[in-house]
Amino acid sequence: MRTAIPLLLFAIPLISLLGAGCLHEHKTEVAEKGVMVAILGEASGAIQGALDELDTAASTTATSLETTGIAGPDAEAVFREKIASHPLILTMITYDANGTVIAAEPQSVKVLVGQDLSGQEVVQRALAERVPLMSAMFPLAEGGDGVVIEHPVRSADGEFSGVLSTMFMPYDLIRPIAEDQSNGTPCTFMVIETGGHILYDPDPDEVGKETFGDALYAQFPEIDRVARHAAATRAGYDTYTFFGTGTDKVVQKETFWSTVSLHGTEWRVMVIREK
Numbered sequence: 001m002r003t004a005i006p007l008l009l010f011a012i013p014l015i016s017l018l019g020a021g022c023l024h025e026h027k028t029e030v031a032e033k034g035v036m037v038a039i040l041g042e043a044s045g046a047i048q049g050a051l052d053e054l055d056t057a058a059s060t061t062a063t064s065l066e067t068t069g070i071a072g073p074d075a076e077a078v079f080r081e082k083i084a085s086h087p088l089i090l091t092m093i094t095y096d097a098n099g100t101v102i103a104a105e106p107q108s109v110k111v112l113v114g115q116d117l118s119g120q121e122v123v124q125r126a127l128a129e130r131v132p133l134m135s136a137m138f139p140l141a142e143g144g145d146g147v148v149i150e151h152p153v154r155s156a157d158g159e160f161s162g163v164l165s166t167m168f169m170p171y172d173l174i175r176p177i178a179e180d181q182s183n184g185t186p187c188t189f190m191v192i193e194t195g196g197h198i199l200y201d202p203d204p205d206e207v208g209k210e211t212f213g214d215a216l217y218a219q220f221p222e223i224d225r226v227a228r229h230a231a232a233t234r235a236g237y238d239t240y241t242f243f244g245t246g247t248d249k250v251v252q253k254e255t256f257w258s259t260v261s262l263h264g265t266e267w268r269v270m271v272i273r274e275k
Helices: 004-068 073-085 107-112 121-129 170-182 221-232
Strands: 091-096 101-105 145-154 160-168 187-193 198-200 236-243 250-262 265-274
Touching: 004 073, 004 145, 004 160, 004 170, 004 187, 004 250, 004 265, 073 091, 073 101, 091 107, 101 107, 121 145, 121 160, 145 170, 160 170, 170 187, 170 198, 187 221, 221 236, 221 250, 221 265
Parallel strands: none
Antiparallel strands: 091 101, 091 160, 145 160, 187 198, 187 265, 236 250, 250 265
């Protein structure tokens, strides 16, 4: 009994210290998750704001075309002014009710004038639905990946004239926001479409890949599971294993995600941290 009492007295503070250590680790974990959620909110808000700004630019241009018409020098002048004032806008084109391009800016895309785009899914939707919409990402002939925002254009008397198509690159929109919000934190961002295509990743080589079924990700079935989880739910949390950022070492990662959207097309914004 004499030896038991000192051992018991030693055990009490040890247990307290161990408990305090666990509590400290728990508080640290909670704090780190809190940082992830906070910067996710900031990034999602900024990306949504940038999308809304692009949409407003496209919408006001479509309104201007009600007066100028969807082709001719006046329409092209409206395009040039809008492109000059919005660096994210790469091109603006209009096509008629048959899907034939009738005006385009800048000069580099004027070769599109006269081309029939009616075979493209987004053009078919825009002509059939005659409401604003945002496309899925698609590869550009000149390299990179683009998205278009389509706005119907009507004449002064309300008749359908055609469609204004405004193109931008999601990577260029997202990158400065993601880099700003992750700066000084252990977090990175990835943005994906609900179909699984990667719109943004710190590694530009990952952009355009499909998380569903890509050979690289096949080595890590959890990637497919998490991507499908994110695609199916507008906000959530999950964990998975993958290569550490910039290394060949496999590490455990965790992610929170939220959603930004425009005209029914949703993007999942994911903040990621190595555990």
